[in-house]
Amino acid sequence: MTELDKTALHDLHIELGAKMVPFAGYSMPVQYPAGVMQEHLHTRRDAGLFDVSHMGQVILRGAKAASELEKLVPVDISGLREGRQRYGFFTDDTGGILDDLMIANRGDHLLVVVNAACKTSDIAHMRKNLACEIDAVQDRSLLALQGPEAENALKKIVPGVEPMKFMDVGTYPSPYGELWISRSGYTGEDGFEISVSNNQATALARALIDQDAVLPIGLGARDSLRLEAGLCLYGNDIDKTTSPVEAGLDWAIQKVRRADGARAGGFPGAEQILHELEHGTKRKRVGLLPEGRAPMRAGTQLFADETSEHSIGNVTSGAFGPSIECPMSMAYLEAGYSAPDTIIFGDVRGKRHPAKVSTMPFTPANFKR
Amino acid sequence: MKYTGEHEWLRAEGDLVVVGITAYATEQLGDIVFVELPEPDTAVSKGDEIVVIESVKAASDILAPLNGTVVEINSALVDDPTLVNSDPLGAGWFFKMKLSDPSELAGLMEEAAYNDLIA
Numbered sequence: 101m102t103e104l105d106k107t108a109l110h111d112l113h114i115e116l117g118a119k120m121v122p123f124a125g126y127s128m129p130v131q132y133p134a135g136v137m138q139e140h141l142h143t144r145r146d147a148g149l150f151d152v153s154h155m156g157q158v159i160l161r162g163a164k165a166a167s168e169l170e171k172l173v174p175v176d177i178s179g180l181r182e183g184r185q186r187y188g189f190f191t192d193d194t195g196g197i198l199d200d201l202m203i204a205n206r207g208d209h210l211l212v213v214v215n216a217a218c219k220t221s222d223i224a225h226m227r228k229n230l231a232c233e234i235d236a237v238q239d240r241s242l243l244a245l246q247g248p249e250a251e252n253a254l255k256k257i258v259p260g261v262e263p264m265k266f267m268d269v270g271t272y273p274s275p276y277g278e279l280w281i282s283r284s285g286y287t288g289e290d291g292f293e294i295s296v297s298n299n300q301a302t303a304l305a306r307a308l309i310d311q312d313a314v315l316p317i318g319l320g321a322r323d324s325l326r327l328e329a330g331l332c333l334y335g336n337d338i339d340k341t342t343s344p345v346e347a348g349l350d351w352a353i354q355k356v357r358r359a360d361g362a363r364a365g366g367f368p369g370a371e372q373i374l375h376e377l378e379h380g381t382k383r384k385r386v387g388l389l390p391e392g393r394a395p396m397r398a399g400t401q402l403f404a405d406e407t408s409e410h411s412i413g414n415v416t417s418g419a420f421g422p423s424i425e426c427p428m429s430m431a432y433l434e435a436g437y438s439a440p441d442t443i444i445f446g447d448v449r450g451k452r453h454p455a456k457v458s459t460m461p462f463t464p465a466n467f468k469r
Numbered sequence: 470m471k472y473t474g475e476h477e478w479l480r481a482e483g484d485l486v487v488v489g490i491t492a493y494a495t496e497q498l499g500d501i502v503f504v505e506l507p508e509p510d511t512a513v514s515k516g517d518e519i520v521v522i523e524s525v526k527a528a529s530d531i532l533a534p535l536n537g538t539v540v541e542i543n544s545a546l547v548d549d550p551t552l553v554n555s556d557p558l559g560a561g562w563f564f565k566m567k568l569s570d571p572s573e574l575a576g577l578m579e580e581a582a583y584n585d586l587i588a
Binding site: 131135136137320324393394395397419420422427449 | 499500502503505521523525526527528547550
């Protein structure tokens with residue numbers, strides 16, 4: 101077994117009593133003594149601090165960086181203004197998703213943040229295909245501060261972040277060195293993602309959790325928070341076998357990259373994806389609310405009724421939602437069953453249980469627009 | 470109180486035994502969000518999966534600790550599964566059973582032996 105990597109906050113996690121688990125090659129906190137349920141509820145009520153330093157931060161530099169990156173993502177990068185961030189995904193030749201990512205225009209460069217499990221292949225993919233300078237950032241950590249009290253907590257340390265709106269990015273001086281901050285996250289709440297040099301990361305994290313409103317939050321609650329918010333987890337809800345259109349991520353493909361747009365296509369799998377945008381897909385990603393309290397977890401097979409042997413889809417993520425106080429799932433369903441309020445059945449331990457197709461997010465988003 | 474290696478406790482109550490899971494088990498499972506109990510008057514054999522519990526992390530089965538018949542279930546857990554976390558040895562009990570052979574209870578672990586197991 102290979103040694104697990106550690107983030108700069110590893111010793112702090114241990115000191116805080118975290119239960120550590122292997123995740124994407126890193127030793128990461130899955131929960132702290134408060135437990136998943138309390139961590140989740142605290143984040144929605146006050147604020148939570150997440151160590152997401154395992155994710156990849158990559159800088160793309162050069163006059164052509166934006167137009168080059170458009171070769172790999174079906175997203176309008178050239179039109180992304182300085183100081184703004186946008187969601188996107190790398191596609192493959194069949195129209196599947198290689199990874200999802202955030203792209204920020206930081207003036208003289210783009211900063212992209214990619215998933216931990218994909219970062220090595222993402223960087224190789226970019227180096228192979230893009231004619232611009234590509235630097236993997238090794239000396240910085242990434243913290244996420246999420247929840248309604250996030251702004252109050254951060255402005256005490258970094259005055260001046262208050263005017264930032266959802267998906268704004270900026271560079272801010274602080275007692276912990278220069279911080280690269282975006283107003284974004286993975287919980288459905290208002291909040292910030294903060295890139296800080298490794299040697300200041302623990303001090304910044306301590307300054308945040310020393311405040312009464314801020315609790316450290318592990319991967320367990322990160323997962324239930326993002327699922328309530330209807331956000332995809334790469335590897336579960338999206339992967340090489342799912343297209344962005346099936347996944348309902350077509351909102352992230354701007355008009356300029358679609359058929360008849362000024363820069364239509366020109367990304368891997370464009371033919372397939374543009375065809376799907378026009379003609380629809382056979383299956384769609386949906387939300388499910390199972391009746392009763394039993395969660396329908398990833399892998400649960402779905403059926404049109406209580407007896408049919410023909411599966412109409414499967415669950416890709418499922419858990420109990422601490423804020424909505426009921427189980428929730430994300431699933432792919434044949435398009436004919438994907439309308440909200442359709443009742444379908446999931447096989448849980450050999451028994452068919454009803455579930456209702458639901459719009460997402462399951463909890464209303466609370467962003468600062 | 471007697472214990473099994475599956476982290477269940479059994480407490481004699483008249484000619485029945487009350488069955489639940491230990492505080493150690495609840496700490497390992499995390500917050501419990503769903504409990505599925507057997508029907509009363511179900512005959513069970515030792516090792517049968519008779520209760521399903523789901524925590525924030527995963528689903529787990531609770532096994533019948535000995536042969537017998539489930540005669541009463543704790544319906545309160547269906548509406549409030551958190552009772553298992555908050556009071557595992559009391560209000561968080563799962564079911565009461567009548568043992569086929571009451572003498573088998575004596576063969577289970579004492580508290581000291583169980584504490585050694587989880588130490």
